Amino acid sequence: EGTAMDERLKAILKSHEKEFEAVSDQIWDFAECRFQEVKSAELQAKFLEARNFKVTRGIGGIPTAFRAEWGGGGPVIGFLGEYDALPGLSQKADCTEESPLIPGACGHGCGHHLLGSGNMEAACALAEYLQESGEPGTVVYFGCPAEESGAGKAFMVREGCFDGVDFCLTWHPNVYNGLMYRSLANARVIFKFSGVASHAAAAPEKGRSALDSCEIMNVGVNYLREHVSTDVRMHYAYLDAGGTAPNVVQPHAAVLYALRAPETAQVQEVYGRVLDVARGAALICGTKAEVQVVSAYANTLVPKSLGDLALRCVKEAVAEAAYTPEEEAYAEKFVTVGSQPGAKTALDRAVEDPAAAKMGGSTDVGDVSWVVPTVGIYATTYAAGTVMHGWTAVAQGRSSIAKKGMHTAAKAMSAIAMEILRRPELREQIEKDFETVKDGRVYKTLIPDGMKPGMF
Ligand SMILES: [Zn+2]
Secondary structure (H helix, E strand, O other): OOOOOOHHHHHHHHHHHHHHHHHHHHHHHHOOEOOOOHHHHHHHHHHHHHOOOEEEEOHHHOOOOEEEEEEEOOOEEEEEEEOOEEOOOOOOOOOOOOOOOOOOOOEOOOOHHHHHHHHHHHHHHHHHHHHHHOOOEEEEEEEEOOOOOOOHHHHHHHOOOOOOOOEEEEEEEEOOEEEOOOOOEEEEEEEEEEOEOOEOOOOHHHOEOHHHHHHHHHHHHHHHHHHOOOOOEEEEEEEEOOOOOOOEOOOEEEEEEEEEEOOHHHHHHHHHHHHHHHHHHHHHHOOEEEEEEEEEEOOOOOOHHHHHHHHHHHHHHHHOOOOOHHHHHHHHHHOOOOOOOOOOOOOOOOEOOHHHOOOOOOOOHHHHHOOOOEEEEEEEOOOOOOOOOOHHHHHOOOOHHHHHHHHHHHHHHHHHHHHHHHOHHHHHHHHHHHHHHHOOOOOOOOOOOOOOOOOO
């Protein structure tokens, strides 16, 4: 295979870099959390309208979701953008000490301000290129809200937002370059117990404790850990501990569970067993358990030929990225010593071998990957050892290293798209590989039918 990078495409990208940096900075400033991304979504929608994209707002019944389409005919290439921030992570830019801009406010700790802007950058470059060359092709940018905890794309899949799209691309900011090769299926479930209040000293026999139920449930799940496969993850957090008075039997309490495993089917099975534990806890305590799945993420599938193409394009784009001594020094200040085994420099310029890719988090890109052949890439935007979802990631979010990572990702994604558009035989191969990787399995979300986005 020759070079995937078209010189004209690179020149187009180069000439618009500052515009996308400005969008990214503004969204970093807005720092809106899940389903509240009103200003962020509108900024992007207006930007794309000004570049002749046809914008449809509020798709899938989600006010902060939108679709922006350019061109016509040919394959339809979708870019999955995001813009949601994380609660409680407000932080001053470039500051190496934890120091919120606005105490208690949201902050971009997962780099979704870069994520959306970089996807727009790739979509716009591709559109401009096709405009000039006259080649057929349809470019669609999807504004996808609430990736964090809200599984926005899972709802968008359910509502058919990606119907008619042939291929989807995206990227995610990170401390290294590579492919989004694996992500865990994940279900978030609230277990709400209700009991009977009573004076804990005068009439304990009349009380039925919801808090006891939560505690017994957690004990049960902690025993269950031994009897599930080692790659299953079960985490919990109290949403309601029943109040602050120890002399009152707590009549209400709630615990939120995140259940993760490599495959959705495994999560489904573990969920059934955790449900039994909750029922058992309610039976022991004489309480009632109310169960609500609030969001769910599918694991990610990558068709082999699409993954191979993406890896080649990432390698080429990363090879062209260069940092100044000032940027190296900036990153050095943020390096977290010891937490990144193997990192030799402050800015990781290697590309991870997909075979060695570890499974850690979950993403709703997984849901899209079951209905449209999809690939996501990682680009280095933060110093080695930076903890994603932490304040140091927020602090570096407006830096030139973060922006260089965004441009690297845009370059790689537009190159991937260009090859897909130009090579019909590759498209056929990707579609074949898509069927192979699905292996006869049918996508099914764990989100209940009637549930609306953001119902928690
Ligand atoms: Zn993220």
